Amino acid sequence: MKTYFKKIITIAICLITILSLMASNTVISEAKSKSSKKSSKNIVVVLDPGHDTTHMGCHYENFEEGIANLYIAYYCKQELEKYSGVTVYMTRYGFDCPYGANPDTTSDCLTSRVEYAKSVKADVLISLHNDYDPDLDKSQNGAKVIIPNPNYRPDLCIKGHDLGQSILTQLTTTGLAVNDWKLCPNGTGLVTRDSEGGRYPDGSAKDYYALINKSKVSGFATIIVEHAFCTNDSDRINHLSTPEQYQQLGIADATGIANYYGLKLK
Ligand SMILES: [Zn+2]
Structure with a gap:
């Protein structure tokens, strides 16, 4: 039993x-x-080659920003498309402005770029630029990333911070310094800038840059990558003079984006 x-x-x-x-x-x-x-989950990245032939960027010696930014964006897209789980769009594919070629309509042009990103359901809008010092101070050099401020949508500030950090880490591998602008806290190269008068719906200070504040209200993050200074001889000669150098910057951007999202090569 x-x-x-x-x-x-x-x-x-x-x-x-x-x-x-x-x-x-x-x-x-x-x-x-x-x-x-x-x-x-598929990530949608919209690259914005800053400026165009109508809304000119900075110009110094043989350097034209609108053209350089387009090169960098194409190389970035090409590199990013080697990864799976990501769709990449650009706000412009040619030199001319696709959003109304009138030099007095910069604001409309920027609004249209954000609306385009929204129409393709962007996870992030990454505006690609290069810098110059308005006083032609040649000592200003290196890369910085302008990110959303912590107001209204603090989550987008954190996202911009982490993505910006990931891109800056890669840009320094090309030999670029991290820019030490007065608005970059502790030389981090990550900057937020508030509008002086503009307010978000909750009354907090808007971001200064239209792309950032308009996309924040639309619900997604924009960061602005300032790769190098055309007014700094070393930056211009070693990073902003040949297609190969633009390719290096585009690959660095793409690698930083892929690392942030944890993308895997196809
Ligand atoms: Zn620019």
């Missing part, structure tokens, strides 16, 4: 163990499918 009970108990324990293993396996596989759904 004792043996009979022992057998029953052993079978019951086995059954309970099997059932609990099945249950935990279901939980594990559910968790796996949830996390794989998260990682398989």
Whole structure:
């Protein structure tokens, strides 16, 4: 009789163990499918080659910003498309302005770029630029990234910060310094800038740059990457003079974006 009970108990324990293993396996596989759904979400990146032939950027010696930014954007797109799980668009593919070629409509042009990014459901808008010092102070050099301020949508500030940091890390591997502008806290190269008068719907100070404040209200982050200074001889000669140098910058941007999103090469 004792043996009979022992057998029953052993079978019951086995059954309970099997059932609990099945249950935990279901939980594990559910968790796996949830996390794989998260990682398989397609990311939409919109690259914005800053300026165009109508809304000119900076010009110094043989350097034309609107053209340089377009080169960098194409190389960045080409590199980023080597990764899976990402779709890349550009706000312009040619030299001319696709949003109304009138030099007096810079603001409309910027609004249209944000609206375009919104229309393709952008996760992020990354505006690619190069810098110059208005006083022609040749000591100003290196890369910085302008990110959303913490107001109204603090999550977009954190996203911009982390993505900007990831891109800056890659840009320094090309030999560029991190720019030490007065608005970059502790030489981080990551800058926020508030508008003096503009306010978000909650009354907090707007971001200074239209691309950043307009996209924040639309619900996504914009960052502005200022790669190098055309007024600094070393930056211009070593980073802003040849297609190969623009390619290096575009690859650095793409690698920084891919690392931030955890993208894998195809
Ligand atoms: Zn610019």
